[in-house]
Amino acid sequence: MNKSIRSTFLVCSLVVLSFVLSVLTVGATEETSPVKALADRDVYYPGTEDLAPDEMRVIACGTGMPNARPKQAAACWLVELGNGDKFIFDIGTGSAERLSAMKIPYDYLDKVFIGHLHSDHFGDLDALWVGGVVGNRINPLRIWGPKGHKTEYGTAYAIEHMEKMLTWDKGSRLGNVDIRGLELEVHEFDYKAVNNAIYNENGVKISTIPAIHALDGPVSFILEWKGLKFAYSSDTFPNKWWREHTAGSDIAIHECFLPPSLLITKQGFTPGTALNVGTQVHTSPAQFGKIMSEIKPRIAVGYHFFNDFDTAPVVTADIRKTYDGLLALAVDYMVFNVTKEDIKVRMAAIDEDIWPQPATQPKIPAELDKRIGFSKETISGRLPFADIVKDMFDEVNKKYGTEVPLPH
Ligand SMILES: [Zn+2]
Ligand SMILES: [Zn+2]
Numbered sequence: 001m002n003k004s005i006r007s008t009f010l011v012c013s014l015v016v017l018s019f020v021l022s023v024l025t026v027g028a029t030e031e032t033s034p035v036k037a038l039a040d041r042d043v044y045y046p047g048t049e050d051l052a053p054d055e056m057r058v059i060a061c062g063t064g065m066p067n068a069r070p071k072q073a074a075a076c077w078l079v080e081l082g083n084g085d086k087f088i089f090d091i092g093t094g095s096a097e098r099l100s101a102m103k104i105p106y107d108y109l110d111k112v113f114i115g116h117l118h119s120d121h122f123g124d125l126d127a128l129w130v131g132g133v134v135g136n137r138i139n140p141l142r143i144w145g146p147k148g149h150k151t152e153y154g155t156a157y158a159i160e161h162m163e164k165m166l167t168w169d170k171g172s173r174l175g176n177v178d179i180r181g182l183e184l185e186v187h188e189f190d191y192k193a194v195n196n197a198i199y200n201e202n203g204v205k206i207s208t209i210p211a212i213h214a215l216d217g218p219v220s221f222i223l224e225w226k227g228l229k230f231a232y233s234s235d236t237f238p239n240k241w242w243r244e245h246t247a248g249s250d251i252a253i254h255e256c257f258l259p260p261s262l263l264i265t266k267q268g269f270t271p272g273t274a275l276n277v278g279t280q281v282h283t284s285p286a287q288f289g290k291i292m293s294e295i296k297p298r299i300a301v302g303y304h305f306f307n308d309f310d311t312a313p314v315v316t317a318d319i320r321k322t323y324d325g326l327l328a329l330a331v332d333y334m335v336f337n338v339t340k341e342d343i344k345v346r347m348a349a350i351d352e353d354i355w356p357q358p359a360t361q362p363k364i365p366a367e368l369d370k371r372i373g374f375s376k377e378t379i380s381g382r383l384p385f386a387d388i389v390k391d392m393f394d395e396v397n398k399k400y401g402t403e404v405p406l407p408h
Helices: 003-032 095-100 125-134 155-165 167-173 240-245 260-265 271-281 285-295 312-319 386-400
Strands: 056-062 076-081 086-091 111-113 141-146 184-189 196-201 204-210 219-225 228-232 251-255 299-303 327-329 334-338 343-347
Touching (some): 056 086, 056 095, 076 095, 086 125, 095 125, 141 155, 155 184, 184 196, 204 240, 219 240, 240 285, 260 271, 285 299
Parallel strands (some): 086 111, 111 141, 251 299, 299 327
Antiparallel strands (some): 076 086, 196 204, 204 219, 219 228, 334 343
C-alpha cells in the first residue's frame, strides 16, 4: 500500500469509526447516560419555566368535590398568560394550598373570578385573602362574582359577610403587619347577561354566560387573549349559552360529575338523589361528552369528580359514548400549556416545603398606633422574659442595621 492510499484508508477508517462512535454516543446520551439530564423531563416544576409571549398555561388547583379529600381540593383553576397576567377561576375549599405550590408571589394572585357561591367554588377565599397578606401580598384582592336573584344571594353580600366573620382576624393584624393586602375590591355583575364582558385590561377579555345550577346566579367564564380562547363552566347543566359561545375553544373545562351508578356505590347517595344531582343539578359524563361534541374544543377537560383508578374508566367509557375528541380528565396539579400550534399536558411536581415569595414592592412598617391592644386583665398575665427578648432585638438590629426599640 503506497503512502497516499494508506492515508486515504486511514482517513476513511477514522470517518467510519467517528460515525459509529457518534451514533453510539448520541444513543447513550439520550437514553442511558448515568450523568446527563434527560432532554425532556415531561414534568412541570413550578417557577422554573418561562412562558412564551403567546403562550397560556392553565393549572388545575382544585378538581374535586365539596367533601374534602387529600388528593383533590375543590374547584380552582389558575390561568397564566405570556403577558404576565394571572387569573384565578373559582377558589374552592383546599385550593389555596395548591395555589401556594405554584411559587408565584401573592401580588400576582390578586384577581379571582367566582362562578357561583357554593363553598366548593369559593370556600378558600378567606385563606387567599388573609393568608395572602401574611404571604406578602400588598395589592388589594380583586374579586368578580355574580349578583343573586336577591341581594343576599349575591357575591357582594357574601364578601361583606366574610369580612364580618373575620372581624377578629382583621382586627388582630392592625398595627402588627403591613395590612394593605387586606383591602378587597368586589365587582358584581348580572348573571343573566349573555356574553357579558366583565373584564377588559391589557389585551385580556373575560366574559360571562349564564350557567344553570341549583339556583339562579351561577355563570361560566370565557377568557380571550391573543386569539386563544379558554372556557370554564364552573358548575352547570348543559346549556345553549355554553354551546353557542364556547364553540371552538382552545381549551374547554366543563364539570363532569360521576355517573349516577357511582354516586350510589361510592358517594353513598340514594338512587333518587343520585339521579337528580347527577343528571339534573350537574352534568353526567355522557352529557359532558355530548356538549363537547357540539362545541368541538381543541381539548376538552372534565373535572368535578373523584378521579381514581376505579372511577376514571367508568367516566371515560360514558364520555366516549358521545365524544371522540381530545380529552383530559383532570386531577389536581395537571398543567396545560396552550399555544396556537400545540397543547401540552403534564403533571406538576410539587415541593411541599413551600414558603411565600417576596412582595413585588417594598413593605411598610406596621402602624403601631392602629393596634387595638389588650385589656388590663389580659395584659396583667404577661411574662415578658425581657433579657431573652432583648438579646433577640439586639441581634436583629445589629444584623439588619435597624433600630427597632424594645417594648416596655
Ligand atoms: Zn355548585
Ligand atoms: Zn361544584
